Amino acid sequence: MKERPSGSGAKTPYKPRVPRSFIGSYRPRIDALEKAAGKTEFADDLTLKSRYPGLLYAKVLRSPYAHARIKSLDASRAEQLPGVKAVLTYKDPEVAALKPTSAGWTDGVDTVSYERMMWRHFRDRRVLGGHACWATDEVGAVVAAESEQIAEEALRLIKIEWEVLPFVLDPIAAMQPGAPIIHPEIAPRNILPKDVVGGSDVFVDKGDADKGFAQAEVVIEATSIHHNATQASLDNWCCLVDWKPDKLTVLSNSYEADQSRMHISQMLNLPLNKVRVISSYVGGQFGRGDTGDQPFFLFTALLSKRTGRPVKFRHSRRESFHDSRQPAIYTGKVGAKKDGTITAMYFKSIGNSGAYADHTMFALKFAPTEITEAALAHILNVRMESYGVYTNKLPACMMRGVGNSQFNLIFGHVVDMLAEKLGMDPIDLALKNFGHEWGGLPDKSLTAVLREGAKRIGWAAKRHKPGAGPVHDRVKKRGVGFSFHPAWHAEWQEARRGEIRVRITVNPDCSVVLDAPTVETGTGSNTCNVLGCAEALGFLGIGPEDIVWPHTVDTETSLKDCVQTDSAVSYLQSEVIAHAAREVKARLLEKAAKLLKAKPEDLDITGGRVHRKAGPGKSITVRDVFMRGDMLPVVVETGRPPNPEKTGVPYIANFAEVEVDTSTGRVQVLKLVVLNDCGTVMYASGAEAQQIGGQVTGLGEALTEEIIYDEATGFPLNFNWLDYKIPTMADMPDIDPALLEVWRGAGEYGACGIGEGTLTCTPRAVLNAIYNAIGVRIDDIPVKPEKVLRALGKA
Amino acid sequence: MKIRPGQPAPAAEKTPVKIKINGQWHEFEPGRDIEPAMTLSYLLREKLGYTGLKVACDEGACGACTVIMDGKAVLSCMKLAVEAHGHEILTIEGLSANDPLIRAFAGQCEPGYGTAMQCGFCTPGFVMAAKALLKEKPEPTLGEIKEGLSGNICRCGCYGGIARAVQRASREPEPEGGKP
DSSP states (O other), X not given: OOOOOTTOOOOOOOOOSSOOSSTTOOOOOTTHHHHHTTOOOBHHHHTOTTTSTXXXXXXXXXXXXXXXXXXXXXXXXXXXXXXXXXXXXXXXXXXXXXXXXXXXXXXXXXXXXXXTOTTGGGOOBOSSOSEEXXXXXXXXXXXXXXXXXXXXXXXXXXXXXXXXXXXXXXXXXXXXXXXXXXXXXXXXXXXXXXXXXXXXXXXXEESOHHXXXXXXXXXXXXXXXXXXXXXXXXXXXXXXXXXXXXXXXXEEXXXXXXXXXXXXXXXXXXXXXXXXXXXXXXXXXXXXXXXXXXXXXXXXXXXXXXXXXXXXXXOOHHHHTTSOBOOEEEEEEEEEOTTSOEEEEEEEEEEEEETOOTTHHIIIIIHHHHHHHHXXXXXXXXXXXXXXXXXXXXXXXXXXXXXXXXXXXXXHHHHHHHHHHHTOOHHHHHHHHOOOTTSOSSOHHHHHHHHHHHHHHTHHHHOOSTTOSOEETTTEEEEEEEEEEEOOOHHHHHHHHOOEEEEEEEOTXXXXXXXXXXXXXXXXXXXXXXXXXXXXXXXXXXXXXXXXXXOOEETTTSOOOOOSOTTOHHHHHHHHHHHHHHHHHHHHHHHHHHHHTXXXXXXXXXXXXXXESSSSOOEEEHHHHHHTTTOOOEEEEEEEOOOOOOOOOOEEEXXXXXXXXXXXXXXXXXXXXXXXXOSSOSOHHHHHHHHHHHHHHHHHHHHTOOOOBOTTTOOBSOOSTTTSOOOOGGGOOEEEEEEEOOOOOSSSSOOOOOTTHHHHTHHHHHHHHHHHHHSOOOOBSSOOHHHHHHHTTOO | OOOOTTSOOHHHHTOOEEEEETTEEEEEOBTTTBOTTOBHXXXXXXXXXXXXXXXXXXXXXXXXXXXXXXXXXXXXXXXXXXXXXXOEEEOGGGSOTTOXXXXXXXXXXXXXXXXXXXXXXXXXXXXXXXXXXXXXXXXXXXXXXXXXXXXXXXXXXXXXXXXXXXXXXXXXXXXXXXXX
């Protein structure tokens, strides 16, 4: 990247559509100082042995085989090891009695019961079973000991006789007759059956795709492949469980608290008020914990019950890889008229579910269905077909951009290919065909993000025919490309989540406590909440610094937390806060009316003073209203029922410029432009941090990040951060974040989420730019140098 | 006394291990307070409660556990605690609340660069690595910052904001005495 001289490099701030005092501002996060000073305490810091003197550490047995069954298990030597306090095995009645479950059962987007878990057709997990479905699966036995080392040593002393079973890693091989069957009771051919949420194999069938293809004058077909990537939160997932006779208390760095409470309560048959879950700061979430080793909460709890002591379980870095993005093989086919009017689209995906179904169908069917409703509304004929397939790879799904990232890789691919075949600019092709159900074509939001992106990347000057650009340094070729996607849309989230509650407490000195609970995972929603609250309470004449936002969610004292998923929290909570603030004002006016012997409707509050609406007259401060009265704080706790109104979606896009070294195959991204139509920017610095930040994962997935398996043993080979390559500062290009306010949704602010979308388009934008540079398409990510050389016929 | 390769570790002699941490000497009794295989990160976090440093990868790949030893950034998960014998360790708890880097990381909101942290888990490691970088190169170029901090991972991806914060801090005077 070009060196900027110190002190320059000023970029243009976005222009807000509506001038506001606090919302949309550039400012530090509310927790910036404590985080910069290292004072923020995460779950791992709060659960040191010095704070819990009786603390024990749990470790679980991991399968050494990709597919195996325990024939016999003898833990007697482990039990005798000094320092070992308990060994639980899958044979223990307490363990064996636990219901079959799924690691995705607590989500859907919100708290659900066992009966209502989203993918209840696929309860394929035992909390601790004797059947190991993939290499490093947690299986058989768990130990609590005085130290992690002793617990690990104890696991080595457990004598196990394994029945090693044949395994399969590739989903297409797993669909063939004779393949090893992973969960015969659920999927006799490894293919996940139709279910009530995901629908049948052909889950979208709009219009008549066959007829649409028959009407087409041009048809293209393409493939794109997404491999396993991992969330890579720095803060390894952990929990401390202290099960006392009267109550079970859990401290964790999960992204939710209320869901965890429901999960634990229903799986261990405890009343909800006997389970207390506390969650505070989380060192990065990115979808981690929505699938993966969720059952560890339960066996850690049972170990605490058995020993009567607090027990801590923490993923090692190696174990953190047990959460990941679901791989998918997509094929796409598009037919169009010569003028670029798309007549039919067909997509088929084969997803590698890995060993447990979890949220597979969320990625494969649920997310593409929503995309169809939104972005493909003007395409008359659309068919989508999907197969989730069990294999002996690691189970995967929820990761930032779930389902959308995989879909965008094929979506942006077919748009680019079709445009080339038609001899059109892909921007024009996109504008001609994509919008949403609630608006016409061309869509204003899509037009804005694509035109702005084109301007910022220098599209007109840099885009050339594939592979036909100038050669730099004898072997380097450059190209530009883009991809676009409908944004994460809070109106859909709102309808699915139900009511969200907040509580505003205005103290007699007009300082405020805002209870808008959500687990602080770094997304910036905490700052959005405070800015939204300051804006909505603007009549008090206060600012963000006058508002305290409690960062700990405690199911015993907090309101139900708004779950940190779906990039929706900032929007959802801010709307409720605005609603609550109106109620605060009404209550203050009632208080003041009594004092001033006036009617509340004749009074108003501005700048912290109560005055008559008619004429300036006499006014008193709100503070005086409190101080001269009963000094009782005004407390408003309220919810906002879901607003079913849908107004459409805004768009997001990424533009990339790359340089490909044709002699080594190395791809260097020179510049990324990240564009989000936010509706309303709630917190500009936070939004830009999401835009810039998402590129680390987006570019990692595009170029370097991939979990690699040993085909001979089924063993994952790079569950560590030396061999799994996450981009560092030195690897990242110049990133230009562009915030736009074009679309406007329903509600006070009409904003929508942006966090997940920022990385969704990155891999495809980079791949299209690579094609523009070298004129050869590469269908799967990450694009490592050997793939480029193979594509160029050099390897 | 410093430990050199080939010399028996003090643990074997049962003499106390002495480490200066944030300006104060501490003594650790082998077998009781410190073990031969104990990492420096474990000693600092689990035994002494310096939780500013984080153990994220535990294999020297992410920089979250960075502390400063005798003025240079080290990965405390890759150092044995006994290797710090006779040395001076600075953790983020030892920085002044007024430290220009802390202020610059906290204050970063310059348009176009985002914030310098989101979840904040990697932040203390970045601050300490940047501290060592600025000691060596008081006014680094962007390229030098990128290279100097490339041992640290921020998965929230705030590299742009971090680089701006380091550049800004490099132009600000130290709270006491000024820069050398």
